[in-house]
Amino acid sequence: MTGVLLRSGLKKMNKLVKDNTNKEIKILAIESSCDETAAAVVVNGRDVRSNVISSQVPLHTLYGGVVPEIASRKHIEKINPVIKQALSDAKMTFDDIDAIAVTYGPGLVGALLVGVAEAKAISFARKLPLIGVHHIEGHISANYIENKELEPPFLCLVVSGGHTHLVHVADYGKYEILGRTRDDAAGEAFDKVARSIGLGYPGGPKIEKAAREGDADAIDFPRAKVHDNPYDFSFSGVKSAVLNYLNSCRMKNTEIVSEDVAASFQKAVCDVLIEHAISGAKQFGAKRLAIAGGVASNSCLREGMREACAKEGISFYHPSPILCTDNAAMIGAAAYYEYIAGVRSGWDLNAVPNLKLGER
Numbered sequence: 001m002t003g004v005l006l007r008s009g010l011k012k013m014n015k016l017v018k019d020n021t022n023k024e025i026k027i028l029a030i031e032s033s034c035d036e037t038a039a040a041v042v043v044n045g046r047d048v049r050s051n052v053i054s055s056q057v058p059l060h061t062l063y064g065g066v067v068p069e070i071a072s073r074k075h076i077e078k079i080n081p082v083i084k085q086a087l088s089d090a091k092m093t094f095d096d097i098d099a100i101a102v103t104y105g106p107g108l109v110g111a112l113l114v115g116v117a118e119a120k121a122i123s124f125a126r127k128l129p130l131i132g133v134h135h136i137e138g139h140i141s142a143n144y145i146e147n148k149e150l151e152p153p154f155l156c157l158v159v160s161g162g163h164t165h166l167v168h169v170a171d172y173g174k175y176e177i178l179g180r181t182r183d184d185a186a187g188e189a190f191d192k193v194a195r196s197i198g199l200g201y202p203g204g205p206k207i208e209k210a211a212r213e214g215d216a217d218a219i220d221f222p223r224a225k226v227h228d229n230p231y232d233f234s235f236s237g238v239k240s241a242v243l244n245y246l247n248s249c250r251m252k253n254t255e256i257v258s259e260d261v262a263a264s265f266q267k268a269v270c271d272v273l274i275e276h277a278i279s280g281a282k283q284f285g286a287k288r289l290a291i292a293g294g295v296a297s298n299s300c301l302r303e304g305m306r307e308a309c310a311k312e313g314i315s316f317y318h319p320s321p322i323l324c325t326d327n328a329a330m331i332g333a334a335a336y337y338e339y340i341a342g343v344r345s346g347w348d349l350n351a352v353p354n355l356k357l358g359e360r
């Protein structure tokens with residue numbers, strides 16, 4: 001097991017959860033770590049009253065990926081209207097809100113700073129508690145929203161554009177990282193492969209769409225194993241294998257069927273993700289397995305994971321696709337458990353682009 005990361009100050013969590021169940025805690029949450037400007041109102045961590053997402057995808061598509069400077073400027077433009085919309089959709093005003101939550105890392109520093117500055121300003125002006133939230137903790141907590149019965153402990157596979165982690169959620173706010181990627185994140189591999197076969201940005205959904213028309217057994221792409229930790233991942237090999245395959249087809253003048261490349265690549269990535277997660281669950285005796293992050297909206301991964309979990313008698317959880325990709329409802333869900341544990345951020349809260357899970 002690598003990197004056991006625990007956070008202090010969260011003892012007696014279950015007792016605190018019970019003591020707080022009678023009061024409705026309404027959290028206004030803000031997310032701006034990458035290319036979505038988002039705000040949501042979440043009550044008691046699981047009841048989403050509004051979830052507003054302003055996506056910058058069409059803007060960044062022009063450049064084939066996220067341009068950090070453009071992302072920050074767009075967040076500044078959108079953040080106030082998005083918050084106003086979130087309050088209005090929830091039929092609330094700032095007077096109804098108990099706390100402000102914001103993603104403070106990891107992510108693009110300029111993008112994070114917009115959300116953090118906004119949250120601090122609201123918190124100061126309205127005298128509301130401020131809670132800085134880890135983006136990955138948010139992704140994991142997205143599972144609580146539609147699965148009311150889900151509580152720790154469980155295993156969670158976090159697969160996004162920047163992260164691939166197999167995490168043991170020991171308790172609310174208490175995480176042990178069993179495995180992580182040694183190179184590219186799963187979503188990053190989807191994005192790079194999509195670009196190389198000319199599908200454009202964002203790669204994940206485009207690969208998934210093309211793969212539906214392709215044969216997943218057409219090309220035998222490698223499934224990498226990392227020898228010193230069976231739960232670590234590596235996706236740079238499969239990405240290079242796709243590039244080599246494309247180059248060799250071009251050199252030999254043979255036809256490239258991009259649907260087959262997409263389907264075979266997607267299957268290779270999903271096979272590894274499923275195998276690692278299931279063997280982790282078996283090894284650690286986990287009866288519940290969840291997935292989270294943008295790649296968790298991929299239907300090949302969801303169906304494969306559902307089947308594998310059913311075979312092993314493990315309960316499988318996943319958020320709806322809209323709660324898999326970046327959103328603020330997941331930040332509000334994570335923030336609730338911080339709030340009831342007494343975690344508060346000060347005026348010195350800052351953007352931390354490389355924040356590690358379990359760190360404060």
Ligand code: KG4
Binds near residue numbers: 159161208298
């Ligand atoms: O969680 P997310 O919205 O942002 C980060 O925190 O990174 O994840 C975005 C990533 C991108 O790499 C995107 O290509 C990938 O998730 N993604 C998908 C799908 N939808 C989004 N990957 C595979 N299949 C999808 N359907």
Ligand code: ZN
Binds near residue numbers: 139160161293294
């Ligand atoms: Zn994310």
